[in-house]
Amino acid sequence: MSKLQDKVVIITGGAGGIGGGIAKAMVKEGAVVAIVDVNEEMGQAMEKELQAISPKSMFIKADLMxxxxxxxIVDTVVEKCGKLDVLVNNAHASRQFTIEETSQEDLDLSFGTGFYPTFYLMxxxxxxLKETKGSVINFASGAGIRGxxxxxxxxxxxxxIRGISRVAANEWGPFGVNVNxxxxxxxxxxxxxxAKAQPEYYEQVVNKIPLGRFGELEEDIGRVAVFLASEDSRYITGQTLMVDGGSVMLS
Known part of the structure; x- marks a missing residue:
């Protein structure tokens, strides 16, 4: 049997990028995946791709702001699928500025698309998740860990997001729900x-990664998400997994 056979999964930002890679990896392990995204064109295209493997998978258009x-979102998925096993909070948008230049609008965008949806969807x-003894997979970044x-x-x-994930891991452990x-x-x-725009700088960054490359969306990031959503990780909770080729090594 596949690792996620008949598990029902919600993935935010699932129309492409990392979320899309996770969605593809999970349907190949038997999951029914609901991707949530604001981009309707990409969402519908991904829905077709997922349904070719997992016919009950679906796209839900939503603005996480x-x-x-x-x-x-949760009500819709549970109504259609009868349960929820895994929540993957992947979506996040932000702008790059120094702290001195950062505006309230910039903070609102980052927290509004990342932290608040993660919190409320949890x-x-x-x-x-209490009923299924399910899992939550949230997303951090080396940008925050390294500053x-x-x-x-x-x-x-x-x-x-890392902070509330650790709190949830403590609070929800007694229910059999793990949060990573x-x-x-x-x-x-x-x-x-x-990489195309700044190939020299890209090469400098790649050369500093111990494993010498950026991770593949489905094969690297997606497979770790499959592990965290499966029974193989049932005794892991509250942990940050650095799926970054060794770029950040937590002590």
């Missing part, structure tokens, strides 16, 4: 565009 309607999912320049708004929101964090370094469309 509309926090009042986040509970509807709240919405918990009653259902990367010009990433103040992004780093703050990502570290806030992936901090990835991925060969995303944005990284690919950057």
């Amino acid at each position: 509309d926090h009042k309607n986040l509970f509807k 709240q919405a999912a918990l009653p259902h 990367q320049e010009t990433q103040g708004a992004y780093a703050a929101a990502k570290e806030a 964090i992936i901090s990835p370094l991925a060969n995303s469309p944005g990284v690919q565009a950057w």
Whole structure:
């Protein structure tokens, strides 16, 4: 039997990039995946690709900045699928500025697309995850762990996500719900565009990665997400997994 056979999964930002890679990896392990994204064209295209493997998988168009309607996402999936096993909070948007230049609007974007949806979707999912003894997978970043320049708004929101993930791991452990964090370094469309625009700088960065490359969306990041969503990780909770080729080594 596949590792995620008949598990029902919600993935935010699942129309492409890391979220899309996770979605592909999970349907190949038997999951029914609901991808949530604001990009309708990409979402519908990904839905077709996922349904070729997992016919019940679906695309839900939603603006994660509309926090009042986040509970509807969980309600829709549970109504259609009968349960929820895994919540993957992947979506996040931000702008790069120094702390001195960062505005309230910049903070609102980062927290509004990253931290708040993660928090509210976790709240919405918990009653259902209690029933399935399910899992939450949240996303951090080396930008927050290392304190990367010009990433103040992004780093703050990502570290806030790590904080609530650890709290949830303690609070939800007695229910059999595990909560973990992936901090990835991925060969995303944005990284690919950057590599073309600044090839020399890209090579400098790659050369500093111990494993010598950016992670593949499905094969590297997606497979770790499959592990965290499966029974293989049932005794792991509250942990940050650095899926970054060794770029950050936590002590």
